[in-house]
Amino acid sequence: MAKIAYILLCHKDPDAVVMQAERLTAAGDYMSIHFDASADRSAYDRIRGALSDNPNVTFARKRIRCGWGEWSLVQATLYAIEAAVDQFPRATHFYMLSGDCMAIKTAEYAHRFLDENDRDYIESHDYFESDWIKTGWKEERLIYRHWFNERTQKRRFYAMFHTQKKLGLKRDIPHDIQVMIGSQWWCLRRRTIEAILDFTRARRDVMRFFRMTWIPDETFFQTLVRHLIPEDEIESRTLTFLMFSDYGMPVTFYNDHYDLLLSQDFLFARKISPEAKELKARLGRLYAAHDVDFQISNEGRSLFTFLTGRGRIGRRFAMRFWETESTLGRERELMIVVCKKWHVAKRFLEQVRHVLNVPAIEYLFNEEGTNLPDLGGIQATLEKRTRHRRALMRMLFEYYETDRLIICMDSSNLDLMHDFFSDRSVTRLLEIECQFTDDYLIGHAHRVGLAGERTPRPTLERLLPTIRNDLTHEADLIRDAGFPRYHRVHEAEPPEVNAPKVADFLSIPEDQALGIMQAPHLFAD
Incomplete structure (x- = not known):
């Protein structure tokens, strides 16, 4: 029977982290936590103290400061994975989570689903051929080296980029890998995780390459899984239900989304509003329930697109300007x-x-x-x-x-x-x-x-x-x-x-x- 080791990256709300860990491990699953070193040490100590008696919880052996778009997010994930692999030998699957995620199915359903589908679930599309990146940089993320955080050290970030571009200091992608891209919320089998860890120790050249890429959490695991695992054992999708607005921001779920979330063909959802206490309580009880019959309709994304579109002026984006064609004919x-x-x-x-x-x-x-x-x-x-x-x-x-x-x-x-x-x-x-x-x-x-x-x-x-x-x-x-x-x-x-x-x-x-x-x-x- 499947047993899941949840890999949790978090940086705030220690009480919610403790509650999430207790809920997920109560069903016999495991959790490995990396709590951002940038956060208050006292918050981390509260989490460790509250979960110290839980044998199904472990912590990354090293805490690092994490920044959006940096290699640090991947490194923190690897630290948490290594701890989970060592501590939980019975774990069959490793599931990436954030503190904003919650289960929208029962543990019973999740275990049965993974038992019946022997494959890795990770969204991975060809980096250069797909349209996963809608706007902004594409090859620049890879062919130039990125030392600084774009959000906290913007001037240095762009100064180094323009300097490299001016001097023609491009670098090559490792010749034997095909870079892939996709969501960072994945669920991988144990043998896949072990193959990735072996690869990270053997291929220092690939590790150096990804350490200097921008937003590597969207490419690192996605690329390595495709490189190491046969294609017919990979499902290019995430098991975490998430949506983005047309402004590129994650859609937040509230108390009245309970029925909608349960009907989606996913195991978890992101992101749940901190204020949605009723929703969190109901979903928390759900994970430990038995014999729940889920009616999967999976219309969440189309519903969101339809309903949000109603509020726009003209019921859609501004009318398009079509090229002017000559008249149909005055006499017609x-x-x-x-x-x-x-x-x-x-x-x-x-x-x-x-x-x-x-x-x-x-x-x-x-x-x-x-x-x-x-x-x-x-x-x-x-x-x-x-x-x-x-x-x-x-x-x-x-x-x-x-x-x-x-x-x-x-x-x-x-x-x-x-x-x-x-x-x-x-x-x-x-x-x-x-x-x-x-x-x-x-x-x-x-x-x-x-x-x-x-x-x-x-x-x-x-x-x-x-x-x-x-x-x-x-x-x-x-x-x-x-x-x-x-x-x-x-x-x-x-x-x-x-x-x-x-x-x-x-x-x-x-x-x-x-x-x-x-x-x-x-x-x-």
Whole structure:
């Protein structure tokens, strides 16, 4: 059975460290602690005193001062690992933690998970080929030597960098290693940890290289594991659930995140707010519990992206500036059908095709598989279609040899609507407003990845008002845009009320429009 030795790096809150150690070791697991030498010695003494009678806790034999981005973080980790390897011969796995991490599964679940999955869990991506580093330095982290801490000795840090760059003092990466990068929160098997320790003693050249790299805690273990362990024994992911805001800051979890955290496919979560005392208490009790059934839905990151995005002006980042394309043609007429329920708009178009000899194209800006003619590659991807929207529409007009064209759009495509209405061509818009049941909104949440098959019903019910408000907001934005030649029909209105609007939109007699709106099952889900 798996037994975990937790490697804990911490620098504050001694009472929380003691509590965390007692919780995790109570289930039979182990912990090795490195407490930052920069912190108050009395805090360290309190931790040692409180845990002195716990045989499942050990301490790094040497304490060092740690700084963000420095080799010291890796060295502190190695000191704690060495102590754990020596002190806990029965430990089968070594799990990297911080003081802000807490278990979101039971020990029983964690042990079973590791028993059933004989592999190392460490996020590791090719340093140069991946896009893991979004902004800032990339190769500069490796090919120049970094002696100083960028946060505490900024002038010296950048002076040494610019001096090396000016003098061309680049260095080579050890020829036989492929540098990898990823999160520092890993879980490694004992044989992997022992192989790493053997490597650190045998390859002084690699150790010298990493000691002078910048932010080595994102590259050292990630590189060595890939160098020493077969690829099919590595899962390139972390077992610690963490998220970052679009400002690059870690997302903090609070008391009301309990259900969300338990439904994620991870063993731990980071970071838990110090003020979230209720959450910490509940998670602490959870780790020692038995026979808990977890419903894994794993929608945490998509939910966070969705919910945080709602608060921005315009419900998203500022509208993009797309390259100006020439006009579709003053004599041409583009008719846009907007509907959130795509199947309803497609049925509407099918009825239109029976009465009107006009090319009608379904959600070409929303569905990759929309049936389009070969237009030289511009139609190949959604990204190309959207970026070259006017060129695409001109080519469709020309391909079908027509001056009238009907297309479908999602109600979220407001920027596209603005662009087409600003053109010299005649643009008309028909919004088909539908009613949304709770079951439909739940299905919508599943389709767009906001929820999974196992998302608990209470979580879905809390999410439904936000989704409903979001759809309402999209419809309001369309109406507030003040588009000319705008028409709106509603599912709840009788066909006789909707028909004149459809007739005006399509420029057809009202009896034909009535036939379209009376089609059976037009609004059925």
